[in-house]
Amino acid sequence: MQQVAWDSIIAPSVETIEHMTLRPLITAFVIGMAIIALSGCLYRMEIRQGNHIEASTLQQLEIGMSKNQVQFLLGTPAIVDLYQPDSWYYVFSIQHGSEGAVEQRSMTLGFSNDQLTTIDGDFSPG
Incomplete structure (x- = not known):
């Protein structure tokens, strides 16, 4: 056996x-x-680029602020034109998921004698 x-x-x-x-x-x-x-079930996160500005921060922005105050509040601008150093450009874009549409916002700040004089753009509070 x-x-x-x-x-x-x-x-x-x-x-x-x-x-x-x-x-x-x-x-x-x-x-x-x-x-x-x-x-195929993976989560696609949002892609944020540029200067993300909160509504509360945007509400603190006031005409007459110095360049240093604005930069402290909003951060470094995305673009400072070499030929127009008194114009600062803040740009923000967000893409929802991997194939979502890209949403872009921009804001231009104008200075005169180191003081904020103009605020223009499509940044909205929120």
Whole structure:
């Protein structure tokens, strides 16, 4: 009887070999298909670029503020024109998800004698 047990260990049957080789392949196939199926369910986060200005910050902006005060409040402008250093441009864009439309807002600040004189653009509080 012990001889039979050793024979099955040393020379396994064809059925045992087929079962041993197919199981890992089937498992790998199922895992691979699950990964492919779930990869389309990923969350696409918003992409924000530029100067994001909060409504409360925008409400603090006042005519007559110095350049330093404005920069402290809003941050560094996206663009300062080399030929018109008294014009500062703040630009903000956001893309909702990977294929969403890009929403863009801009604001131009004008200075005279280091004091804020004009505020123009489509930044809205909120």
